Amino acid sequence: MAVRFDSSPQDRRSSPQDRRTRLQGRPVDSFPQVVPEAERGAVHRITVVGEEVLRRRCQEVTAFGTPELARLVEDMFATNRVAGGAGLAANQIGVDLRVFVWDIADDWGVRHVGHIVNPVLDEIPAEQRRLVEESEGCLSVPGPYRVVSRPDRAVVRGRDQAGEPLVIEGRGYFARCLQHETDHLNGRLYLDRLARRERRTALGEMAEAQEAVFARRAARAAELGK
Numbered sequence: 001m002a003v004r005f006d007s008s009p010q011d012r013r014s015s016p017q018d019r020r021t022r023l024q025g026r027p028v029d030s031f032p033q034v035v036p037e038a039e040r041g042a043v044h045r046i047t048v049v050g051e052e053v054l055r056r057r058c059q060e061v062t063a064f065g066t067p068e069l070a071r072l073v074e075d076m077f078a079t080n081r082v083a084g085g086a087g088l089a090a091n092q093i094g095v096d097l098r099v100f101v102w103d104i105a106d107d108w109g110v111r112h113v114g115h116i117v118n119p120v121l122d123e124i125p126a127e128q129r130r131l132v133e134e135s136e137g138c139l140s141v142p143g144p145y146r147v148v149s150r151p152d153r154a155v156v157r158g159r160d161q162a163g164e165p166l167v168i169e170g171r172g173y174f175a176r177c178l179q180h181e182t183d184h185l186n187g188r189l190y191l192d193r194l195a196r197r198e199r200r201t202a203l204g205e206m207a208e209a210q211e212a213v214f215a216r217r218a219a220r221a222a223e224l225g226k
Contacts, residue, residue: 001087001180002137003104004173005145024114024160025168034081035103035113041071041078043226044093046139046217048210049189049203053091054140058098058185061117064163069099073115073161076101082221085139087177089184092140098158100181107172116166119158121182129153136176136190143209144202148193154178 020027047054061069072095080088080101087102101115129151137145154175160166170178180190191199 001085001102001104001177002139002145003084003086005135005137019108019110021111021113024166025112031111031113035077037074037101038077038081041074041076043082043221044075044079046079046083046088046092046142047094049141049191049206051094053094053096054184054187054189056096056187058089058091058096058187061097061099061159064117064159064161069117069161072097072099073101076115077103078226080139082224082226083139083217084220086173087181088139089181091184098185100185102174102177102181104174104177106170106174112170112174114168115161116156116158116168117161119156119178119182119185121179122155122157124151124153124155132172132176134173134176136180138180138190140184141189141191141202141206142213144205146190146194146198146202148176148190150176150179156182 018027020029021031023031063069072090076088076090076093076099079093080103086104087100089100090097098118099115100119103113105111131149132152133147133149135145136148152175153171155167155169156178157167168178183189191202194202
């Protein structure tokens with residue numbers, strides 16, 4: 001998922017008192033600006049709309065605690081950093097597995113960092129959710145942003161790379177990120193939530209913008225020695 005277009009929190013009136021970074025959903029007293037996994041990982045090409053791997057449900061991870069899974073998480077964080085993303089799913093680097101990572105500031109300025117394996121979104125009862133229309137972008141649809149309606153609360157359940165159970169709750173734009181990345185692992189893009197005409201115009205904007213976006217990513221990778 002691309003970072004919010006205006007990059008500014010929407011509403012701080014109910015801002016939480018605990019502003020510590022949430023790592024895997026839990027507050028930590030300190031956390032580096034650059035995710036350690038991103039320092040270790042390699043940068044991959046990000047798949048774009050039209051590639052088949054983005055259009056099928058990804059496979060469940062069955063082997064936990066492996067060097068291969070750890071390397072995948074590292075590479076995803078490194079790729080997300082270079083692309084300036086808020087989150088990234090495994091099929092966005094061509095890997096057909098149910099894994100995604102995130103590094104995002106929510107509407108109240110709290111940073112959330114983590115990864116989840118085999119995620120499943122809870123069905124939030126209608127009386128406990130509110131649909132919000134907000135601009136949304138995608139690293140696999142480089143360039144355009146479009147207003148998409150999503151619930152303002154999300155709960156996703158899965159496991160960490162070691163196989164330990166994990167429950168992550170998000171509100172506001174972080175909730176949007178959790179839903180967006182889970183959609184990816186189910187073979188869906190935010191474009192699928194748009195009317196046909198709006199989807200065509202977004203794809204037209206992508207065609208015009210993608211060369212410049214790819215150039216910025218390459219320059220950023222070179223700057224970081226990736």
